Amino acid sequence: MAPVHTSTAPASDGATVPSESRGAALGNLVRRPETGALIGTLSVFVFFAIFGGSQFLSAGGTASWLNVAAELGIIAIPVGLLMISGELDLSVGSVLASSSMTLAIVSGHWGAPVGLGILLALGLGLLTGFLNGLLVTRTGVPSFVVTLATNFGLAGLTLGLSRVITGTTSVAIDPGSPAKELFGTLLANKFEVAIFWWIGVVLVVGWMLHASRYGNWILAVGGDTVSARATGIPVPKVKIALFMGSALGAALVGVIQTLLYNSAQVANGQAFVFNSIIAVVIGGVLLTGGYGSVVGVVLGTLTFAIVQQGIYYTGWNSDWASLILGILLLAAVLMNNTFRKMALSYAPKRKA
Amino acid sequence: MSEPLLKLTDVSKSYGATAVLHDISLEVRPGEVLCLLGDNGAGKSTLIKVLSGFHEPTSGTFEVDGKPATFKSPRDAGEHGIACVHQFGGTFPLMSIGRSFFVGAEPTKGWGPLRRFDRKFAGEVAVREIRALGITRVTDGDRLVGGLSGGERQALAIGRAVYFGANVLILDEPTAALGVKEAAHVLRIIMQARQKGIAVILVTHNVTHAMAVGDHFAVLIRGTLAADFRKGERTREEITDLMAGGEAMAELEAEIEAYQREHAGQVPDPAELEQLADHQKPTA
Ligand SMILES: Nc1ncnc2c1ncn2[C@@H]1O[C@H](COP(=O)(O)OP(=O)(O)OP(=O)(O)O)[C@@H](O)[C@H]1O
Numbered sequence: 001m002a003p004v005h006t007s008t009a010p011a012s013d014g015a016t017v018p019s020e021s022r023g024a025a026l027g028n029l030v031r032r033p034e035t036g037a038l039i040g041t042l043s044v045f046v047f048f049a050i051f052g053g054s055q056f057l058s059a060g061g062t063a064s065w066l067n068v069a070a071e072l073g074i075i076a077i078p079v080g081l082l083m084i085s086g087e088l089d090l091s092v093g094s095v096l097a098s099s100s101m102t103l104a105i106v107s108g109h110w111g112a113p114v115g116l117g118i119l120l121a122l123g124l125g126l127l128t129g130f131l132n133g134l135l136v137t138r139t140g141v142p143s144f145v146v147t148l149a150t151n152f153g154l155a156g157l158t159l160g161l162s163r164v165i166t167g168t169t170s171v172a173i174d175p176g177s178p179a180k181e182l183f184g185t186l187l188a189n190k191f192e193v194a195i196f197w198w199i200g201v202v203l204v205v206g207w208m209l210h211a212s213r214y215g216n217w218i219l220a221v222g223g224d225t226v227s228a229r230a231t232g233i234p235v236p237k238v239k240i241a242l243f244m245g246s247a248l249g250a251a252l253v254g255v256i257q258t259l260l261y262n263s264a265q266v267a268n269g270q271a272f273v274f275n276s277i278i279a280v281v282i283g284g285v286l287l288t289g290g291y292g293s294v295v296g297v298v299l300g301t302l303t304f305a306i307v308q309q310g311i312y313y314t315g316w317n318s319d320w321a322s323l324i325l326g327i328l329l330l331a332a333v334l335m336n337n338t339f340r341k342m343a344l345s346y347a348p349k350r351k352a
Numbered sequence: 353m354s355e356p357l358l359k360l361t362d363v364s365k366s367y368g369a370t371a372v373l374h375d376i377s378l379e380v381r382p383g384e385v386l387c388l389l390g391d392n393g394a395g396k397s398t399l400i401k402v403l404s405g406f407h408e409p410t411s412g413t414f415e416v417d418g419k420p421a422t423f424k425s426p427r428d429a430g431e432h433g434i435a436c437v438h439q440f441g442g443t444f445p446l447m448s449i450g451r452s453f454f455v456g457a458e459p460t461k462g463w464g465p466l467r468r469f470d471r472k473f474a475g476e477v478a479v480r481e482i483r484a485l486g487i488t489r490v491t492d493g494d495r496l497v498g499g500l501s502g503g504e505r506q507a508l509a510i511g512r513a514v515y516f517g518a519n520v521l522i523l524d525e526p527t528a529a530l531g532v533k534e535a536a537h538v539l540r541i542i543m544q545a546r547q548k549g550i551a552v553i554l555v556t557h558n559v560t561h562a563m564a565v566g567d568h569f570a571v572l573i574r575g576t577l578a579a580d581f582r583k584g585e586r587t588r589e590e591i592t593d594l595m596a597g598g599e600a601m602a603e604l605e606a607e608i609e610a611y612q613r614e615h616a617g618q619v620p621d622p623a624e625l626e627q628l629a630d631h632q633k634p635t636a
């Protein structure tokens with residue numbers, strides 16, 4: 001059966017010679033989930049370069065939005081992966097706060113080694129993610145509800161336990177070397193080391209989604225869970241792993257913030273819940289799953305950070321940042337929808 | 353006649369308290385198309401979900417190649433060579449053709465931690481297999497599946513099953529949403545699979561399609577196997593009646609016609625139609 005194509009097809013319409021041909025370049029760009037996001041990032045950058053002036057473009061200005069992007073990105077990348085698989089995680093805020101408090105209490109309040117505190121903080125994150133995943137896959141309750149419940153439950157638990165153990169809601173810690181250098185220092189007095197953690201997360205997750213076979217599983221699970229299961233993909237395991245990933249990202253940022261500011265607060269982190277979703281959606285990930293890219297999420301994160309920090313350099317009231325973000329979110333979704341439709345209908349031109 | 357590839361004995365399935373399938377016994381043979389017929393809600397999709405490992409039967413036994421087997425998951429069924437394209441597609445709209453062709457069985461290249469998805473190979477094989485089924489419009493493995501027509505998607509799903517060595521291919525209403533030409537093409541692909549010695553289980557509501565390709569027919573009425581016969585053993589009218597759930601469609605049509613004659617071409621209103629239909633029901 002198989003040889004049929006080799007003898008007939010290429011002569012007629014250049015079959016089996018995929019995408020690499022010349023005319024396909026534009027099509028390939030259109031088909032990528034991050035095309036809209038790239039336009040968004042470039043637009044806001046140019047906008048603030050014009051209105052924010054040289055201050056925005058200086059090293060200090062760059063550091064201010066890169067730092068915001070790095071912390072947000074460490075969470076947004078795994079949250080994006082989870083969203084590609086069709087699930088949401090609204091618990092990252094409390095995961096961040098609880099791991100942050102865990103580290104501060106274990107290594108600050110009780111004085112245990114910082115390494116132990118970090119391990120426990122990350123371990124707590126993984127455990128929360130595991131529970132989220134287990135609840136979602138076992139009960140079939142939408143992840144929106146499950147993780148919303150976890151976010152509230154864990155916030156209450158963190159607040160309650162912190163008060164019981166330390167009597168306050170804010171605990172100091174003196175990290176010392178090398179934990180401080182690894183997680184919470186400023187390079188050149190400006191750039192957080194978190195930027196390197198972010199780059200690491202981008203590389204690992206990017207490889208996983210786009211190059212490894214597991215990426216295909218994640219896309220399949222998000223695209224059509226029933227069919228994915230039919231092909232033998234262990235859907236519950238994939239989802240549980242992804243919930244653990246997003247919680248680990250949040251816990252890592254909790255550790256980074258605690259070691260950077262030498263203290264932890266119970267109320268930290270709730271802003272990340274919606275900010276991460278905004279970054280992911282601006283980055284071209286389809287809210288219902290099955291479509292998206294790591295590069296897109298990186299661009300979405302950068303767009304978010306540039307708007308949030310860029311506003312300070314314009315001299316305008318920073319209240320306007322949220323308005324811009326709201327409009328941007330809507331515009332991004334509309335643009336991404338358009339690009340997705342173009343991607344669906346794109347087919348290489350056939351020679352007559 | 354050849355040995356059955358798949359044999360069900362007294363298979364029943366209940367969802368909680370609702371019994372959906374009652375004591376189904378069936379034999380599926382290589383190189384044959386088994387048409388599974390029945391009205392909406394008769395239990396066709398449920399039966400093939402049991403066959404493909406999505407649901408475990410409540411009772412009853414399976415034999416594959418004469419050996420007892422149990423399917424705890426679709427993966428188990430897949431390992432026994434049973435592939436299922438479920439109702440409404442079974443492909444991933446926003447994935448590329450190459451990626452979706454190899455979901456769950458991704459080809460990789462490279463070694464150790466650098467082992468990665470072989471996109472080029474996946475695209476080439478997918479396009480080749482789809483073209484081998486006569487869909488020559490598909491030339492680019494990077495195209496998204498959602499941009500394909502319904503028939504092309506069915507070809508992708510069938511091509512995939514054949515490529516991975518399925519010997520039982522289950523298709524749930526593959527021609528349901530298709531135009532005449534595309535449906536004909538899908539039927540031709542089914543015949544191609546049959547010729548390779550694959551057993552095909554085809555669920556359809558279309559008598560013409562069933563009669564065009566079927567070797568063997570099984571009719572479900574409210575979860576019981578109401579009829580099990582081979583090609584040529586029943587007339588088209590008999591099959592139509594069975595598919596309508598045992599009600600004599602032909603007679604119903606005749607009565608509607610008679611009504612129209614009496615009432616000067618007026619069509620009976622729904623209540624009256626119901627009465628006509630009730631009148632038809634075998635008094636059980
Ligand atoms: N998960 C479920 N839980 C409870 N009842 C179900 C479930 N799935 C199906 N049913 C019931 O089982 C019966 C058979 O459904 P099934 O989907 O097998 O019918 P079908 O023959 O495929 O119909 P159609 O031709 O409309 O596709 C229906 O009455 C349906 O309501």
Ligand SMILES: [Mg+2]
Pocket residue numbers: 396397398439524
């Ligand atoms: Mg059905």
